[in-house]
Amino acid sequence: GDSVTQTEGQVALSEEDFLTIHCNYSASGYPALFWYVQYPGEGPQFLFRASRDKEKGSSRGFEATYNKETTSFHLQKASVQESDSAVYYCALGDGATGGNNKLTFGQGTVLSVIP
Amino acid sequence: DPKIIQKPKYLVAVTGSEKILICEQYLGHNAMYWYRQSAKKPLEFMFSYSYQKLMDNQTASSRFQPQSSKKNHLDLQITALKPDDSATYFCASSQDWGDAETLYFGSGTRLTVL
Numbered sequence: 001g002d003s004v005t006q007t008e009g010q011v012a013l014s015e016e017d018f019l020t021i022h023c024n025y026s027a028s029g030y031p032a033l034f035w036y037v038q039y040p041g042e043g044p045q046f047l048f049r050a051s052r053d054k055e056k057g058s059s060r061g062f063e064a065t066y067n068k069e070t071t072s073f074h075l076q077k078a079s080v081q082e083s084d085s086a087v088y089y090c091a092l093g094d095g096a097t098g099g100n101n102k103l104t105f106g107q108g109t110v111l112s113v114i115p
Numbered sequence: 116d117p118k119i120i121q122k123p124k125y126l127v128a129v130t131g132s133e134k135i136l137i138c139e140q141y142l143g144h145n146a147m148y149w150y151r152q153s154a155k156k157p158l159e160f161m162f163s164y165s166y167q168k169l170m171d172n173q174t175a176s177s178r179f180q181p182q183s184s185k186k187n188h189l190d191l192q193i194t195a196l197k198p199d200d201s202a203t204y205f206c207a208s209s210q211d212w213g214d215a216e217t218l219y220f221g222s223g224t225r226l227t228v229l
Contacts, residue, residue, distance in 0.1 A: 004157075034215060043119075043205050043220025044158065089158065093215050100215035101171055105158040 002027040004090050004106035012112045013080050021075040021109045023064070023090035032093040032100050033057075033066055033073040038108070039086045082115045118142050119221035121206050126226045128196050136191040136224045138206030146170075146212040147189040149181060150220070153202035164189055165212035196228045
């Protein structure tokens with residue numbers, strides 16, 4: 001079945017550091033890929049998506065590029081802020097009947113940004 | 116105003132009992148979902164509904180039964196509770212079925228089964 005692997009369970013950075021969270025997926029075809037962010041006490045929130053090879057998704061300074069060859073969708077941000085502290089989830093969609101009814105999530109990466 | 120209301124926020128139950136998790140959304144969305152997040156597993160899809168019709172069920176056990184009395188309600192009944200059912204249960208909704216970009220999650224119900 002489909003699966004998503006996030007390499008880092010926890011990342012600790014200082015403000016203005018560069019962020020990379022690694023995400024690799026296993027699925028057939030061209031699944032849509034997503035990043036979600038979860039703040040304490042809340043549910044996950046949609047950050048952005050990409051649907052085709054080499055497509056870049058971005059939002060709020062975060063970005064990731066769909067790479068079919070390496071089956072990756074790594075999240076990056078050039079300069080993190082304390083307010084970025086949250087849990088980040090990579091996910092892929094099943095593409096059922098043209099939509100993404102069922103999302104498969106990675107384990108999540110806890111980002112802590114120290115001021 | 117809260118966009119998705121999940122009640123209760125915390126729930127403690129004993130093994131073998133039955134509980135109902137409540138979910139109401141005020142986003143005007145046509146599709147609703149349940150996901151589960153346990154300590155040992157990532158966020159996991161359970162059910163999806165569109166216009167109150169069950170569209171997908173990835174839960175192997177019949178102990179989990181969604182109930183939709185209105186388009187903006189999707190409750191989750193869990194019977195014969197087991198300690199392994201301990202998890203945070205997230206209700207979500209989207210404008211239309213499969214529209215993951217408008218997928219909006221509630222803040223969850225944390226269930227502990229003793």
